[in-house]
Amino acid sequence: MNEFMRQFGLFLQAGAGVFSGINLIIVAIAVLLGLIVGAIPGLTGTMALALLINLTYKLPSDQAVAFMLGVYVGAVSGGLFSAIMLNIPGTPNAAATALDGYPLAKQGKGGKALFGGVFASCLGTLISCLIMLIATPFLSQIALKFGKWEMFLLAIFGITICGNLSVDCSPLKGWIAGFLGFFVALIGVEALYNAARFVFTAPLRSGVELIPALIGLFGVAEVLTVLQDRTPVQVNSDMGSILPNREELKQLLRPLFRSSLIGCGIGAIPGAGEDIAAWLSYSTGKSRGKDRANFGKGSFEGLACSETANNACIPGAMIPMLTLAIPGSTQAAMFLAALNLHGVQPGPMLTVKAPAFVYSVGLTLIVAAIVMVILALVLTKPMVKILQINRKVLMPIIVVLTVVGAYASRMNLFDIKLMLVFGVIGFMLRKMNFPLAPLTLGLILGGTADTNFRQSLTMGGSVLTRLVGDILLVVVLYSLISGALKTIKSAKAELAAEKS
Amino acid sequence: MQDKKERNAAKDLFSGIVLVIFGIYIVHEALNLKIYNTFIDAPGFFPSIVGAIIAVLGGILAFIGFKLGGIREIKEICSFKVFKDFIVSENTTRVIILIAMMVIYIWGFLGRIHFIAATAIYLTANFLYLKAVEKWWLSVIIAVVTSFIVYYAFKFIFGITML
Structure with a gap:
């Protein structure tokens, strides 16, 4: 009872901060900016966070956190605008949305599909937030029992599971990307003996800075990818009305709980991300949904499956990020980098050092989701004009913004050069079909894995007698074996196709 | 699809x-790092494992590529015509030029x-090259105005000490 009252007190304390006037304004602006950036084809949610982190450098940490969360929620949903109106997903997580959204737009129901998508996104975020608010304090208690061996295993689990779940490639490439991320994280002076490792140039002694690296991987690489593509943009101007009728609303609400649970669950898996959540929810809906016959032909239920899950992923991704400092998606990784920049250190000690923070995050996400629906109600039709923006003008300007973003975190010219190097590496890895999510996760977890692994080995065999560690070891081994089997299966299938 | x-x-x-x-390079470099106490807590221990894993996984990837006809495909790519087509293709040229412009902007101009x-020079060059x-003259105006806006917005509104 005492613990319940303590948690309730923290909840109220967090609420007082979140619902202050200035915070609400910041969240509203952030959601709008997130929606705009997310709506532009080629600009992903991660890129939105990478670009807009610039605006938070001088903000107090609570306002910066509110701003980044607003951008996160807006950007994940923003992708549906181009998915529905252009059949070009603005973000990868909106790819499944295009399957039903675009046919709806062609039927003259574009306005209803846009608003319906945002509405489903909002409900997905709200349900997932409730799960997050209940689960996170509980998981934090478990996380406090994690020792060095368990932290090492978690890092390995993070990149193996993330590699296993990578879309469009075998787990093998995901794992390689993850270990490459580990290597990059090992550059610089290490923590135990202050020994310099792989320091190719003097500024690298302090290691590879996370923010310039992520801005390069997701900003510059995306600009190059978008400018390589010359797809002409044609917007269907006939949107029809915005508010769905009762039958359409029922269809939107039907997959709500299932898709929210899928989204939240996938979000909680390290590095899995919103696109996997959306596809899994869509394919589940396609096999079990009441309106499954119309999936792919313009079904509101299909649209809701994708949109509910990708936004429900956001609070889900916050669970491992807040409790273990392991981001659930690349967007969450960017958010983690922003938190570090503002002096907030997520991880097992967060609930001890800043016990109200989890509630602040949850409540801010709820506010952002509600603000998003209000903005969508007012701005859906004007927002469509953003899709016609000239990408050849926009992309070079984005390069300039990424330059400022990389520079501003430490006022260091070397960081801009580092960003460009990572941009080119990211572009080449994409061309070679290597996923970037495991690389990001490796980059974040590499230092933790190194230090904890060496320290736990010096402790001897005692680490293997702990129940939590043993369970994690089994999970890691299962993840490795299932990934290896998946790789072998996909190689055999390709070989059979090659022979035939 | 076959292609x-x-x-x-x-x-x-x-x-x-x-x-x-x-x-192999990572393993080599890691093994050359100083051992302070024991090998298992030495700075090079974990990087050597990471390097070995990258080499092994890379070997598996190369083997799969080999079995799927990678050698034949590389031979085709190395033939003069295919190589020339790749180098002079519009997409390759565009990416190389865009990266070159970024390199000149960052290494040559900034600082x-x-x-x-x-920024104005970089943007103008991009707009003209991409025929944006x-x-x-409109390219020049957009580039100059954007450069001023970015500089003053970040300097005075967001409080960042600009280059």
């Missing part, structure tokens, strides 16, 4: 070989000339 798959085999074979070499001038707007 795309074959190219993937060549990509896998090539990237696999590069990864094997890179992994040496004022941010506004550097029809009139050349």
Whole structure:
């Protein structure tokens, strides 16, 4: 009872901060900016966070956190605008949305599909937030029992599971990307003996800075990818009305709980991300949904499956990020980098050092989701004009913004050069079909894995007698074996196709 | 589809070989790092494992690429005509030029000339190369105005000490 009252007190304390006037304004602006950036084809949610982190450098940490969360929620949903109106997903997580959204737009129901998508996104975020608010304090208690061996295993689990779940490639490439991320994280002076490792140039002694690296991987690489593509943009101007009728609303609400649970669950898996959540929810809906016959032909239920899950992923991704400092998606990784920049250190000690923070995050996400629906109600039709923006003008300007973003975190010219190097590496890895999510996760977890692994080995065999560690070891081994089997299966299938 | 798959085999074979070499390099460098106490807590211990894993996984990737006809595809790519087509293809040229412009902007201009001038030159060059707007003078105006806006917005509104 005492613990319940303590948690309730923290909840109220967090609420007082979140619902202050200035915070609400910041969240509203952030959601709008997130929606705009997310709506532009080629600009992903991660890129939105990478670009807009610039605006938070001088903000107090609570306002910066509110701003980044607003951008996160807006950007994940923003992708549906181009998915529905252009059949070009603005973000990868909106790819499944295009399957039903675009046919709806062609039927003259574009306005209803846009608003319906945002509405489903909002409900997905709200349900997932409730799960997050209940689960996170509980998981934090478990996380406090994690020792060095368990932290090492978690890092390995993070990149193996993330590699296993990578879309469009075998787990093998995901794992390689993850270990490459580990290597990059090992550059610089290490923590135990202050020994310099792989320091190719003097500024690298302090290691590879996370923010310039992520801005390069997701900003510059995306600009190059978008400018390589010359797809002409044609917007269907006939949107029809915005508010769905009762039958359409029922269809939107039907997959709500299932898709929210899928989204939240996938979000909680390290590095899995919103696109996997959306596809899994869509394919589940396609096999079990009441309106499954119309999936792919313009079904509101299909649209809701994708949109509910990708936004429900956001609070889900916050669970491992807040409790273990392991981001659930690349967007969450960017958010983690922003938190570090503002002096907030997520991880097992967060609930001890800043016990109200989890509630602040949850409540801010709820506010952002509600603000998003209000903005969508007012701005859906004007927002469509953003899709016609000239990408050849926009992309070079984005390069300039990424330059400022990389520079501003430490006022260091070397960081801009580092960003460009990572941009080119990211572009080449994409061309070679290597996923970037495991690389990001490796980059974040590499230092933790190194230090904890060496320290736990010096402790001897005692680490293997702990129940939590043993369970994690089994999970890691299962993840490795299932990934290896998946790789072998996909190689055999390709070989059979090659022979035939 | 066949074309795309074959190219993937060549990509896998090539990237696999590069990864094997890179992994061996990491192991070599890691093993040369000083051992302070015992090998298992030495600075080079974990990187040597990471390097070995990268080399092994790269080897597996190269093997899969080889089995899927990577050698044949690489031979085709190395033939003069295909190589020439790749080098002079519009997409390759565009990416190389865009990266070159970024390199010149970041290495050549930033920190040496004022941010506004550097950015205006970079943007103008990009707009003209990409034929982003029809009139050349409009490219210059957009570039200059954007450079001023970015500089003053970040300097005075967001409080960042600009280059």
